[in-house]
Each structure stands twice: as structure tokens, then as C-alpha cells.
Amino acid sequence: MAFSKKIGLLLAPILFFVVLNLPFHLVSETGDAVIAVAIWMVIWWITEAVHIAVTALLPLILFPLLKVMPIADVGGNYGSPIIFLFFGGFILALALEKVNLHKRIALTIIKMTGTTPNKVVLGFMIATAFMSMWISNTASTVVMLPIAISVIKLLIDDPDGFTKGDKNFALSVMLGIAFSANAGGIATVIGTPPNSVLIGLLESEYNTQISFLKWMTMGLPFSVMMVSLCYVVLVKVMFPCNDIQFSASANVISTELKSLGAISKEEKRVLTVFGVTVLLWISRTLINYIFPGLQLSDTIISLVGAVSLFAIPLSFTKGNFILHWNDTSKLAWGILLLFGGGLALAKGMATSGLVAVITASIQNGGFSPLIVVCLLIVLMLFMTELMSNVALVAVLAPVVAGIAIGLNIPILNVLIPVTMASSCAFMLPMATPPNAIVFASGYVKVSEMVRAGVLLNLLAVGLLILYYIFVIPVIF
Secondary structure (H helix, E strand, C coil), X not given: CCHHHHHHHHHXXXXXXXXXXXXXXXXXXXXXXXXXXXXXXXXXXXXXXXXXXXXXXXXXXXXXXXXXXXXXHXXXXXXXXXXXXXXXXXXXXXXXXXXXXXXXXXXXXXXXXXXXXXXXXXXXXHXXXXXXXXXXXXXXXXXXXXXXXXXXXXXXXXXXXCCHHHHXXXXXXXXXXXXXXXXXXXXXXXXXXXHHHXXXXXXXXXXXXXXXXXHHHHHHHHHHHHHHHHHHHHHHHHCCCCCCCCCHHHHHHHHHHHHHCCCCHHHHHHHHHHHHHHHHHHHHHHHHHHCXXXXXXXXXXXXXXXXXXXXXXEECCCCEECCCHHHHHHCCXXXXXXXXXXXXXXXXXXXXXXXXXXXXHHHCCCCCHHHHHHHHHHHHHHHCCCXXXXXXXXXXXXXXXXXXXXXXXXXXXXXXXXXXXXXXXXXXXXXXXXXXXHHHCCCCCHHHHHHHHHHHHHHHHHHHHHHHHHXXXXXX
């Protein structure tokens, strides 16, 4: 076990007991209990002393024992509708991956963009970003990596060897895949876990709902702009590769597509379920307007899509289905528990009066709202380089909501850009799984990722501030 994990494993419960036994109250008896639990969870999340999903179970044990909330109330957070929305999204992603449909979609997009170096980079980035809207950014990166390596090897094996231009192309492709996987997930509710943590918090604590379509109206343009900025920074500023020529990349893409064969019956069924589910998500508001008694929700649509994949037979006589329950062994169950733990912690902060204390202190501080929001965006973005963005949003979102209330700003105006900032980690390999995966390929050095990442982090901060001022108030 790493030294940091050993320290975290012991330090967290020690500080928990220290805070509980202080000779004075920081807030109140219940408030101090929530602070103590939050400290324990944050330290274990930062150091990853135990799996982050295990840490998320602590409120189920500690809140009832410390009289913060009864266990039934704590447990309700682990069964929040938003968790089942994400569960349905996981199942859809699982089906896409099982039948290799995600790879066919990605290869088709790359083939359409062209075969010049910059167009190949753009093709990889668009394909990765599109997949990351629907499946995990880790899965989308893992799919793209071997295809990218095949293309890069063409340059290594050509007569002039691996030139500086070739190296720049390899860097652009690898970093482009990682960065577009991070940015692409921002576009949809199910694209990245922090989005769902935020929407769950808004529903459970503030009785505010954001539909799939409304989020996409705001998130998709941001993802497009962020992916575009990543592309320009990589191929025009940091790692230009205009002087290389190769046409064999088209052959690699065509060969990969041919190896998949003709589109199968399984792929067609999954594509149909996926398409209908997305169409229902997008048109839900209109459907509910036409049929007001229906009260269709994004969660119900997500679960209908998920159940359909288990219930629609490929062969009625043989009893074969698109998905079988044992396929769910690959599901990220830990993330669902992490959502529950985050929502439980947020509920504890609210019921103990902790958020009210933060709100009051901000109201009395005389801070400039714009400066505070800018600092929160910067804090979230650079902190997410060092710890899980889901855990970070789970801990900070209730605090940010209290700050927004204290500044008399609509909470959505602050919470949305701060949450989006948690998915804009471009600087370090450990910041996100896509960053780590492309770093492990051997084509990217830490210094090279940092060079491009620092600039993109700053551009992301600027774009988020513009969103806070001009875009989000209009949409929400």
C-alpha cells in the first residue's frame, strides 16, 4: 500500500474523533458531526485509502449513530431517481460496447473527416467526444487508443522514420483523444458522473429539475467549443504537424471497419433502442405537454431503455436477448454508490444547518459575486486535477449552493459552471482516466501534457466565466 494511502487510512478516523470531541462547537452538535464525517470522507477520497465507493457508504453508518438522520432517510439518498437515470445510461452504454456498435460509430466518423494529418486528429477527437456523450469517457478512450496506435505506427515504419512532425502528430492524436473524452461528457446528463450528482442534488434539496434536453441545450455547445479549442491548441499552437503526408491511415480505418463486418442484427436492435431512448429524452417536455397525465421523466425513459435491452429477444425460440443479467458484472456499480454517498452528505449538510451557516457568513462578507464565482470555478477546475471529480462535486456542490444563496445569485447560475469545471481537467495524467490511459501509451510525457493542459485549463476557466455571465442566465 502506498504511503499516502496508509496516512489517509489512519488520519481520517483520527481527525473524525478529534472534531467530535472538541471542547467547543464549530457550528452545532449536529453540524460538527456532519463536518467530522465530511473530513473522514474527503481524506479517504483524496488519498483513495479504500475504494471511493466504500467511502461513500460511511453516511449510512455514521449519520444514524451520530443522530444526524435516521438510517431510512440516509438510505433514501442511495435510491434517488437520478441514480436510476444513470443506471439506465450505464445499461445503454453496456449494450453499445457489447455489440461493438460504439467502435463502428467511431470508425465511421473518423473515415468521414478525411486523411490529412490534421483531419485525422479532428476525426479522432469528434468520434471520442461523441461517444463520451453516451458511454464512459474511460470506455471511449479505450476504444480509440488501439486505432490511434495503428495509425501512429504507420509513421514510425515509413522511410523517414519517426520525425519531429510525426511525434507532434502522435501527441496531438493521443492528447486529442483524452481531452475530447473529458470535454464530450459535459454535453449530456449521463455523459459524466458530476453532471448527475448535481442534478440529483438539485432534485433532492432544491426541488429543481433540469431535463435532458435543457442540459444538452447548454452543455452541447460548450463541449463543441471546448473540443474546438483543444483541437486548435494541439495542432496549431503546441504540436503542429502540417509537414507530414500519409494516405495509408485511410487503409487502417477501412481495415478496422471491414473487420467488424456487416452491421449485425444485434447492432441494429441496440441502435434502435438507443435512438428511441435519446429521442424520448429530447422530446420529453413536448410529450408531457401533449399528454399532461403521463408525467414522463428522464429516469423512467432511461429505465424503459434499460429494461428493453433485457426483454427484447434476438431469437424468441432460443430465448436469446441483447443483454443478460450477467453482463452487468461489468457495470460501474461503485459510481452509483458514490452518487448515493454524495447525496447523503449533501442532505446531512442541509439538515444540520451547515449550509445555512455558510450562507449567512457569505451574506455578511460583502464579497463581489463575480469574483467569488470566478474563484470557485478556478478552485474546482484545479482541484479536480488531484482528486476524483465526482467526489469533489459531491462534497463541494452543497457548499457552493449555500454560497450562491448567500450572494443572492440563482443557484443554477453558480452550480452549473462550477460542476462543468470539474470535467475540464487537461493538465495531469492522474486527473482523469482518459489522461492516464493515453499517458500509459508511452507517446506522451507529463511535461507535454502539462504544457498543453495549463493553457486549456485557463481557456476553460474563461469560457465558463462567459457561460456564467451570458449563457446560463438566459437558458435557466
